[in-house]
Amino acid sequence: MVKVCGPKLSLCGLVISVWGIIQLTLMGVFYYIRAVALLxxxxxEEATENSNRTIDEFIAQVESGYTQNAYNCxxxxxxxxxxxxxxxxxxxxxxRSSVSM
Structure with missing residues (x-):
């Protein structure tokens, strides 16, 4: 096996990865349960003056947005x-290499 990065960089990668997993998993859960704070x-899409978007279309677009953001997270x-x-x-x-030296 090949060493690509040193001990400090690999430890930094471990810490950042753990934090990213926790944060993004929780954000995905909150998007999935449709938390209003994330609206x-x-x-x-912004409604223009000439568009006649119904409330059902808006709700469908919001539901789709929540689901897509949850999957992205x-x-x-x-x-x-x-x-x-x-x-x-x-x-x-x-x-392992520092112990064997």
Whole structure:
């Protein structure tokens, strides 16, 4: 196995990955349960003067936005899991090589 980064960088990657997994998983849960505090972050098209958007279309767009943002957060959390595995491997490689010297 190859060492790509040093012990400090791998430890930093571990800490940031754990924090990212926790934060993005919780945000995904809050988007999934449709927390009102996150409404401003939804990708909703602005209504123009000439558009005749009904309330049902607006609700469907809000529901779709919440669901899509939840999935986006969970996908990003999975990417942080990959980063956690790589950083953990590098941290283990650095500690193993320092003990054997």
């Amino acid at each position: 401003e972050d939804l990708p909703i 969970w996908i990003a959390a999975l990417l942080y899991v990959v980063t956690l595995v790589v950083s953990g491997h590098q941290f283990w490689m650095n500690n």
